[in-house]
Amino acid sequence: MAISQRLDMRQGTSLVMTPQLQQAIKLLQLSNVELAEFIEAEIERNPLLSRAEGGERDEYAPEEVAAPAKREELSLDDTSGMNEAREAMDASHEDLYESGTNSDSGKTADQMAGPSAKTDWSQAGSGGSFSGDDYDFEGSVSSEKSLHEHLHDQLTMSGLSLADQLIGARLIDETDDAGYCKVDLEEVASALGADPANVEAVLQVCQGFEPTGVMARDVQECLALQLKEQNRFDPAMAALIENLDLVAKHDINGLCEACGVDKEDVRDMISELRALTPRPGSAFSSGTTIAVVPDVFVRELPNGMFAVELNSDTLPKVLMDKAYYAEVSTLPMRANEKEFISECAQNASWLIKSLDQRARTILKVASEIVRQQDAFFAHGVAHLRPLNLKQVADAIQMHESTVSRVTSNKYMGTPRGLFELKYFFSAAIPGTAGGDAHSAEAVRYRIKQLVDDEGQNVLSDDQIVEILTEFGIEIARRTVAKYRESLNIPSSVQRRRRLKASA
Template sequence: MALELRQQLKLAQRLVMTPQLRQAIRLLQLNRLELSNALQAELEQNPALEEELSQNETTELSHSLSSTLENLEPGREEDYTERVAVSDNLSEINWEDYANNFDSNFSFAHEVPAADAPSQFDFISAKPGLSAYLQWQLAHAELDDHEWDIAFYIIGNLNRYGFLEVDLDEIMTQAECSRDEAEYILEVIQDLDPPGIAARNVTESLLLQLERLGMADSLAAKIVRDHLPLLETRNYKALMRATGHKKSEITKAIEYIVKHLTPYPGLPYAVESTNYIVPDVYVRKIDGEYVIHLNEDDLPHLKLSSHYQELLNDKELQKESRHYIHDKLKNAEWFIKSIHQRQRTIYKVMESLLKFQYEFFEHGPGHLKPLILRDVAEDIDMHESTISRVTSNKYVHTPQGIYELKYFFSTAIPRNGGEALASESIRNTILKMIQEEDRSKPLSDNDIAEILARENIQIARRTVAKYREQLKILPVKHRRHAR
């Protein structure tokens, strides 16, 4: 067939997403923090969109403006620049008044604050981490410039656990030093606080700590150095055979390791900011009934600009300006409608979840029922994709705690002779069983499956293992403790 160009007409139907529809979908999947940023960005970009002030704020602003205008004399410009008396007598200033003191009840009287009053330096947001702590200790060591470069490179390659992530060869290459210099600086850093810092692995870290305690030749050091896998599994019989010591001696050595040593010495100095969850929805029980309240605190209330609406009615306005203002007002109106639609959708979804999972709100996670997106979508007459967007990255504050909306959806586990249970309810049951088990004889995955089977919950051992791993619970050999 010959290749050629031709034109032809074709009639077809297809769904095209308009920019307004894309914007509505994007707003629907934003969490509360992202929504606040989106509102502020739209306020900055669209001049036809304004923040609606509350009645009290409007009254205070009008009163302040009228008071200012009344004090103005007609025909005279007033300079409101603060008048500051300048003095050249710097020697008369008592600089002790500007010392590092903080008085919450500030007054102009020269009162001495309480001794336990906080300093303004206590409010500095940046917190020193492990690197700063080690550098502060090294300041007392007598190191030359080249040794400082090596020390900085080593400290910079410590991870959050305090372990060194590079070997000596890489230190020699990057810091341009000899092996003796690298080993010397590494030993200097390993002598710093906390004990066990700058080790290459857990074994070396524990041995450095035991050496600092004067127990380099003890049974605990031998167990750490030669039999760490047996220590991790608490295999007392294998440790007795390997070391030739009695069980009481093995138990005493392990207890000392657990109580006095830490496998991750740098972890307490890790500087990590805590990310707090701000709920998007509140569900409170008031007078025996659950009330849903959307969290709109600190979110600006938007409205169309009255000034731009008046300009649009100006007959003398140029055509280009009229089109510009019309487009901006149209976009602002659609944005406000999208926000309202988003809030109504979240409310309807939460109302449906409350209906399906009422027993959870009353009694807790153990009473969570099987639920899928289709159930909620059919209940409120929406598409499953809409429900998925609404429940992603959004949290609800309930009488049982704060949960992500996705938490309420769970697959069904069949139950012989009874109602099906949610998989999350099974996980909660497994968690309680392990928390209440005998530490000397912990439950294996097979034991848990047999106990659940006696309660008419038929799940396989591998399913129990999967749920246990999802709960971040160690296997039975790691949970066993000697009496």
């Protein structure tokens, strides 16, 4: 068979990752801190870009939007300016990411990026390229992990339910750099709509995190946690911990009387005490502490409705200098200079449009999350509903990957505290007789409540299944066992043995 060369034409479709598409995707997943750093770098790089001064008026003033009768895509009333960006958002979210899309070179200026709209509904109803490859976001931030990051990582791997992780995240946020959690647990329980005993239980789990002694409420508890890990917290040592004032005074005789041991034992115990760490968080970096600022706010209105609005302080207000561009365009320039100015104008226009769409996308996703989880905001963590990315994506007619990027490193400030958007997503447990599905985290919460309230009548996994069925929750015994183990709850046999041993 002879080998020959020939030319063929084939037709096909493919997605080309243009610099503009890469930039739009990158902007969407950046946190507000990273976005601010990126914008500063672009302003330095592009002579046509500038930050809006505080006195300049933002044409996207907040406006009331009527609540839709059904759970459908939120509609934003039109405002002056940026009509093309608004139409692109409403018509097709993916328009901004189409292959080969170029920014409008004819547009020499744009309005400040970032809307500040809000949505209400009834509580009952529910200069160079923009690729950024040469920009290092971590370059200005210490690579050492902070205490709070270390604790949040352990919380994610703790096996706690979503509801308990929300409580744990709040307690971690209240922990100071020394490692102490001195918050009033009653206040946390009231803010989150949780049982104070459950908050106490979550704190005890968190106190098992590394470093040992972390999240203690005082020095005595911190030292006791470290001694318990070493299996050295006997009654004599407990008495020594309770009399730290005598230790400070070097009152050996008083300590002998309080602990019921001789002087030699007291001196040995004090030596053990001095080997402990009274500030367990001091080993972690605290030089680069970045405060978490919410991207959106949720507040309850007097009429029982919820308002969701973007945090205008975190929205980058960027302008394109029309006057400077018009002035430069009239000057005699070489071909490469003209190309540079034209590219800067296109990039500036595209950046502002991308920032505008990023803000609107965050608002849409956050609004749908609040719509789906309105029971949590009204009644607390026990009322979290099952929610996944697809539900939100279908409701607002976006792709799941877009919703995933939006919920990463974005925070929501609510009357119940500050939460990352991804915390509101959980698996679903079907309801009996075709009833409403239940959040897996809410089911775990119910299992924990049943075990906490069982008293002398220890419940087996089968009995828990029967009780949950009465609540309209269809669940298998092995699923109950899996959830129980994830909550670090012993089996019914082990609980009965403990009950008999304590009797």
